[in-house]
Amino acid sequence: MARVGLYFAAVLVALLCAGPFVWSLVTAFKQNRDLYDPRNNPFLFNRPATPDHVLYLFTDTAFTTFAWNTLWVGALVVLITLTFALPAAYALARLDRPWAGPLSIAIFLVYLVPPSLLFLSLSRMVVGVGLQDSTWSLVLIYPTITIPVSVWLLMGFLKGVPRDIEEQAMVDGYSRLGAFARAVVPLAFPGIVAVVVFTFTLTASEFIYALAFVAPTDEMPVSTGVPTQLVRGDVFFWQSLQAATVLVAVPIAFVFNLFLDRFIAGFTMGAVKG
Amino acid sequence: MKPKLADRPGALAWIFLLPSVLYIVALIALPFVLAIAFALSDVSAGDPSYDYVGLLNFRRAFDDPVFWRSLGNTFVFTAISMVLIVVLGKVLANILVADFRGKWLVRFLVLLPWTTPVALSSISWLWLLDSIYSPIDWVLRQFGVLGPGENLYWLGQPGLAMTSVIAVHVWRLTPLAAVIMMAGLVAIPNDINEAAKVDGAGYWRRMFEITVPLVLPVAAVAALFGAIFTFTDMAVVRVLTRGGPNDATQVLASWAFYRGIEGGDVAQGAAVALFLFPLLLAAAVAILRVVRRIEVG
Numbered sequence: 001m002a003r004v005g006l007y008f009a010a011v012l013v014a015l016l017c018a019g020p021f022v023w024s025l026v027t028a029f030k031q032n033r034d035l036y037d038p039r040n041n042p043f044l045f046n047r048p049a050t051p052d053h054v055l056y057l058f059t060d061t062a063f064t065t066f067a068w069n070t071l072w073v074g075a076l077v078v079l080i081t082l083t084f085a086l087p088a089a090y091a092l093a094r095l096d097r098p099w100a101g102p103l104s105i106a107i108f109l110v111y112l113v114p115p116s117l118l119f120l121s122l123s124r125m126v127v128g129v130g131l132q133d134s135t136w137s138l139v140l141i142y143p144t145i146t147i148p149v150s151v152w153l154l155m156g157f158l159k160g161v162p163r164d165i166e167e168q169a170m171v172d173g174y175s176r177l178g179a180f181a182r183a184v185v186p187l188a189f190p191g192i193v194a195v196v197v198f199t200f201t202l203t204a205s206e207f208i209y210a211l212a213f214v215a216p217t218d219e220m221p222v223s224t225g226v227p228t229q230l231v232r233g234d235v236f237f238w239q240s241l242q243a244a245t246v247l248v249a250v251p252i253a254f255v256f257n258l259f260l261d262r263f264i265a266g267f268t269m270g271a272v273k274g
Numbered sequence: 275m276k277p278k279l280a281d282r283p284g285a286l287a288w289i290f291l292l293p294s295v296l297y298i299v300a301l302i303a304l305p306f307v308l309a310i311a312f313a314l315s316d317v318s319a320g321d322p323s324y325d326y327v328g329l330l331n332f333r334r335a336f337d338d339p340v341f342w343r344s345l346g347n348t349f350v351f352t353a354i355s356m357v358l359i360v361v362l363g364k365v366l367a368n369i370l371v372a373d374f375r376g377k378w379l380v381r382f383l384v385l386l387p388w389t390t391p392v393a394l395s396s397i398s399w400l401w402l403l404d405s406i407y408s409p410i411d412w413v414l415r416q417f418g419v420l421g422p423g424e425n426l427y428w429l430g431q432p433g434l435a436m437t438s439v440i441a442v443h444v445w446r447l448t449p450l451a452a453v454i455m456m457a458g459l460v461a462i463p464n465d466i467n468e469a470a471k472v473d474g475a476g477y478w479r480r481m482f483e484i485t486v487p488l489v490l491p492v493a494a495v496a497a498l499f500g501a502i503f504t505f506t507d508m509a510v511v512r513v514l515t516r517g518g519p520n521d522a523t524q525v526l527a528s529w530a531f532y533r534g535i536e537g538g539d540v541a542q543g544a545a546v547a548l549f550l551f552p553l554l555l556a557a558a559v560a561i562l563r564v565v566r567r568i569e570v571g
Contacts, residue, residue, distance in 0.1 A: 097283075
């Protein structure tokens with residue numbers, strides 16, 4: 001009986017969460033005459049399905065460029081974030097400085113400064129360094145969102161690594177730096193994966209900065225490019241929009257799911273011992 | 275002999291921290307100070323010259339009924355969303371840690387709302403809540419809740435619009451809360467539960483004396499992330515209602531954007547946006563205190 005209840009609950013939550021996407025998928029292949037009739041069943045094909053609107057996305061919009069921009073911006077931001085945040089988190093978690101406590105709280109508070117507060121001044125600074133209207137402005141600015149939260153998460157993960165392991169590595173002749181690189185980082189790997197996945201998702205989702213900094217279509221990431229090209233005034237290219245949502249959503253969720261157990265393991269160390 | 279650089283924790287700590295600190299100072303602290311300066315000025319898109327005007331922008335905000343409306347909406351929006359996100363997140367986490375066939379697929383489907391860029395998923399919802407073609411209305415018509423040709427106008431009526439915005443937000447963030455809380459559930463060592471069972475502790479006793487205290491810190495972390503994302507996010511409001519109808523769903527973040535960017539009143543926008551910070555700060559300090567007290571206790 002409990003089993004039946006569990007399966008029922010699992011199917012229900014899956015439907016609640018993914019229902020809109022299933023429906024998006026159906027809509028993406030609908031003909032206009034099928035879609036724009038309020039009497040038609042919105043969950044079924046009332047007329048034959050057509051791939052036209054999905055193909056339109058690839059032939060008549062810069063969708064592939066947007067996707068590529070999101071991908072490489074995300075990858076670079078993840079790289080920059082780890083390069084900056086991992087040593088910083090280690091210093092705060094392990095190097096026993098008296099100011100480590102206050103400073104780590106200060107870094108977390110930085111995460112509370114919302115983009116909606118900063119983008120006015122940041123857009124002037126972006127112009128100042130000549131990166132306006134370039135995707136590179138996002139590579140420069142996105143780490144301001146990801147570094148503080150990553151330092152905070154990584155601190156928790158690094159505290160979860162037993163001190164003995166580091167001390168043993170130093171007894172074995174590694175320097176403190178060597179012990180960090182060879183012994184601590186590999187053990188904190190689940191935490192690092194958690195941060196990578198989390199950072200990438202935040203970056204791909206970001207909307208305000210992308211909207212404020214980048215005007216030329218070719219330079220836009222998915223989150224602003226798709227609405228810009230497929231919403232013209234009051235005209236929404238609904239089927240193509242739905243197709244774009246599904247095409248972007250599925251791969252990110254797939255990758256996230258691959259690393260979900262590591263993410264959870266990482267978060268456990270971070271949140272509970274942090 | 276002086277130890278090598280790589281062995282001196284003091285020097286190493288500085289070298290490790292410096293890049294992050296510089297980055298934060300240059301690209302967060304500096305623009306933050308600039309934003310405060312803007313809030314005390316009369317800078318606008320049309321007239322970018324800087325003149326100090328003191329607290330005028332704040333007085334103007336306080337005199338504007340839309341400001342109070344946005345402030346109230348922000349609290350309603352954040353409070354209701356957070357409670358729902360934490361409660362539903364816990365339920366979802368309990369389901370997802372159980373063992374069943376097809377778990378991989380269910381997890382994948384459950385993650386979708388959170389991993390999809392918010393602008394795109396909000397646009398999908400815009401059509402689901404459309405004034406004429408809404409599939410939700412279609413279902414209600416099939417069940418006879420709505421008469422033929424009737425529509426609810428989800429985004430056109432103040433109460434329904436707020437409900438819609440909150441629902442989309444909860445839908446989007448519950449998976450994240452669930453994942454964070456799965457971490458807490460997985461962390462409870464099975465032998466504690468087993469031992470308690472052997473000692474004769476019933477389900478509720480185990481729930482309140484083992485599960486809840488162990489999960490609470492993680493639930494608080496989930497609540498904190500939920501609060502930050504809800505409080506500062508304006509994408510859902512922006513895409514679904516643009517703050518309407520009649521500012522019924524306007525929140526501080528979206529109103530600051532509306533005044534500062536679309537209205538060109540940079541100074542006023544900055545003053546409104548500044549309001550977000552002390553409120554967030556208070557929420558974060560409160561939540562972190564709770565976490566610390568539990569951990570110590």
